[in-house]
């Protein structure tokens with residue numbers, strides 16, 4: 392492993408104080424930041440407005456080399472591309488680019504593996520490996536930002552819905568988020584970067600208190616504690632009443648609408664009962680429900696429901712006045728569900 396630091400691990404202020412420490416004027420931090428996140432530079436030698444001696448100092452302290460994927464796949468329609476990155480310690484993570492109309496959405500990972508153990512999720516089935524650093528989170532976006540820039544295009548949205556639980560890696564996730572939305576950084580705009588959480592209540596409250604404008608999605612998946620705990624082991628820590636209270640708190644603090652994610656599993660959480668209970672649970676909350684037919688994984692026997700069952704579930708939500716949409720996961724033919732490309736490439740997800 393290299394002794395050098397990953398330059399993308401540094402937030403703006405840390406970078407500025409490092410640069411001041413080298414005896415350089417503060418504005419060099421702006422210049423360097425622009426090279427990193429606006430020009431998407433991959434080499435210090437390209438940074439033509441920085442003095443050579445300063446570039447050499449940076450070069451001896453930091454790694455800037457762009458990532459190249461260990462594997463990549465396109466969906467049949469060519470609109471979704473999924474890449475697998477091998478990290479310095481050989482951990483594998485996934486990142487997905489989805490092209491939809493004018494949107495270019497990057498789905499990024501925040502951890503290698505995940506500790507939450509959701510039974511239907513390929514990443515959960517793999518267990519927790521480690522948190523990603525700030526730089527490792529940001530570099531996933533930079534990879535596709537460079538690819539898109541080469542086509543005269545740009546990243547418009549980021550969703551933290553790849554491998555891992557973003558709020559379980561709170562500091563790094565928030566630091567990375569700040570780089571992504573910073574006007575001096577990738578400048579995506581606060582409303583364009585969504586965090587998705589399985590519902591870690593204390594972290595959600597902390598996030599709400601920070602009053603950020605970045606959207607939050609909560610993976611609900613069930614409207615009773617019994618059902619939710621079957622699907623999401625970590626739900627035993629925070630029963631639904633605590634979770635929903637935290638959701639109300641988020642909406643009250645930020646004034647923003649919350650999104651709920653609900654993976655529809657045939658005969659499990661797609662029943663009329665669950666739809667009715669969900670309706671009752673969230674009807675007073677400023678929210679939207681995304682219904683996602685399950686993407687089957689190796690270690691879980693569940694299947695997506697039929698079209699009719701999905702429609703019936705929606706109808707029940709509509710009766711309660713709960714805004715909702717069915718989202719068919721894009722790139723399903725390339726196993727774009729989180730954790731699934733890694734799974735297929737190295738096959739460790741299968742039980743012996």
Ligand code: SAH
Nearest residue numbers: 512552555556587588589610652654685686
């Ligand atoms: N850990 C976070 C974010 C990563 S998972 C979370 O759980 O919210 C992103 C989304 O994909 C979550 O809503 C998760 O429940 C969903 N998901 C995971 N595996 C899935 C599968 N096999 N089919 C459909 N959705 C899945």
Ligand code: SF4
Nearest residue numbers: 505507509512515589
């Ligand atoms: Fe982790 Fe999210 Fe997968 Fe659950 S659904 S195991 S929280 S990545």
